[in-house]
Amino acid sequence: MSDVAKTRRSVLGAPSAPARGAGRPKMSIVVVEDPAALADYVPAWQELAGSAIEPNVFYEPWMLLPAIQAYAGERDLRFVFVQASDPADPSATPMLCGVFPLERKRRYHGLATALPLANIGLWKHPFCYLCTPLVRAEHAAECLAAFFDWLAAGSHGCSLMEFGFIAGDGPFWQLLSDHCERHLRPHHVSKSFLRALFQPRGDAETFLRAALQPGRLRELRRHERRLADAGPLEYSTLEPGHDVDAWIDEYLAVESISWKGRGGRALAGNPVDQAYFRTVAREGFGRGQLLMLALRSKGRTLAHKCNFLSGTGSFAFKIAFDEEFARHSPGVLLEIENIRWLHARPEIRWMDSCADAAHPMLDRLWSGRRTIQDVVVGTGGPLGDWFVAALPLLRHLKRKLFRRDPPRQRLEDSSE
């Protein structure tokens, strides 16, 4: 290490008093198992969302509570709230510092065969594309330490904790890896991949010139003209005062005639999904956290896009286009409009594509990437720690064993 490091023994004359503030806050944990009881926490939870080290719109109460209604079903969910109280003033209302929405599972699915190993993990419902927990920037380290203490106390009866689908390059991961390193907690990053991230560059034209080759830009302009031949093209954005329900209906209609609709994967094909989408879109609109864009011509919707905003970030939620016009790339044209819109709003510093790794369109258009990863840790007991340490070897052996019988394995793979 640099010799700056070796100066730890108080040279440099830095006073050795504790960092800041008078007393350390006292952290406490509340576990809520009954979703109806969550309502009491909503104001503090919403306030926390705005003061978190990393924004995650999917874990804000207005997006998560409807998801519980729609998707909790028989799942064993529990919500861990980490609070800080001032030791000097114990009667004051404690400050909410962290929310961990968790699902308990009896079996561990990290290996091909589900093992009878109870585990707990950040809850990911079908429309949740990021599980980074909300942790208050102030007291972040203490909050995570309190969560780990709760894990170690073992009231959940699980030996493993899975931080699945968290950002792998932001402050939360820094916090988690520092915690694990400092406390010698065995942890295993079981999956890690990149997905497209939008970050503005100067202005929209600079961005587009860097993202698209000149030939591709010309081609897109040509597509735009061809589409306009049929009638004037109209790019529009949902604004305050607009009829949000009409926009929602419009999105659902476009999606149901797209490839998703044909594959039975459109929101409109499933009443639960449709109701969830309507609720969060309406709520997001009311809160000023919904962004919808549409490309229309002669009363027909060619492409439609729905994003959610949160603090300095934003999340691409859904996109659909009318396949009749597929050869004129209406979806890409609307993405370019989205890039222009985002450049006009410097307060939004990034948009997460929420897409899979290697998305064919967004990976080309957006040069930024964000790392998404699954991290599994032992909750503190010897079994979990041992298992986390042995997991890579178990996986390796499993692969080796299956390799002996390649034809069968291949068949199984392709049927999925």
Place this chain on the structure above:
Amino acid sequence: MDLDRATASELAADTAKMSVRVLCDLEELKPYLADWEGLAAAAAEPNAFYEAWMLMPALQRFGAGKALLLVLVFATDPARPETPLLCGFFPLERQRSFKGLPIRHLKLWRHLHCFLTTPLIRAGTARETLEALFGWLATDARSGALMEFTLIAGEGPCHQALVDHLHRSSRPHRSLECYTRALFRPAADADTYLSAALSGKHRRKIKHQEKQLAALGRIEYDALGPGDDIDARIEEFLKLEASSWKGREGTALASDEAQRSYFEAIVREAFRRGQLRMLALRLDGRPIAYKCDFLAGDGSFTFKIAFDESYARYSPGLLLELHNIQRLHAQSRTGWVDSCTHAENFMFNRLWLGRRTIESRVVSTGKAPGDLVIAMLPLLAWLSRKLLRRRASPEGPQ
């Protein structure tokens, strides 16, 4: 920068053919110095420690006797086969054992004064460059079972390219160590920054210390400028450092001829190139605190700091760092400063609000027993911790 990136991505994505050249000797590297400089200027991520002007003097002084392989990855445009473009530079050291096991492997070379080993990779070509590197690792007789990325940035374009490569190739890999160290990124202005970093009480205390120091004589914060006498500064710095505990322990640069001459060579060269930042706090003209940073791209790296221990109660090192924060805010070009320090450094962790993740990651090259070793590593680490439990402190590193 944007244009560079665009041309590079077109070049690599469409037609360029990647090739690998491996050099074992410093003399062989000399014809490529200009390519190397060009690569550093167009790198996806700056790393001063791996730029030619910092690494060549280190190779000459600290590389002797080491089994080094200098791996150069080139892209050749079929339209212009005579001018291959250097896209990646990986200085590797061959090792005979890994964690006490007799496993031959390669690692990014790290000498005593190298605090970051993120390789230089041309922006826009990271995917192809890493593919070429791993292709070479899998087949060349000189590589071993493992490739260790020793002390790389755990975020940013190079790390992302590595994550992406590992995801797509499903090559077994393991993080050996992952921690954060202090990083400076400017706030709106120095006052905003300092009030976020330090309590009012602490800031008052520091002001008071400065006043007490000023009562002893004339104090002056002094930054090295273009026309200044660089040799005199180098001499001052070495003398100050040698007078500290480092001198007593024999770890000061001046205690060792090779290290001293390395420092002189790189500081002079950085000065000539405009990549040096040297600040001093003087009392009646005499330096009582000194710092030396190297600039690269939009960032910079804290290389060495030193101060006069007889003034320790006035916190001269801290005063100089506060001055540095003010200066950095006054200059618009600094995007970030890497502290290059330890995870637990008290002063920088308090004073600098940002953190950068540093990681050591080992990847199987595909040769036996690489995959198995990677799979066993966590279990071996767990077992050795269990067996040596008494030695592991529950509070973590002190």
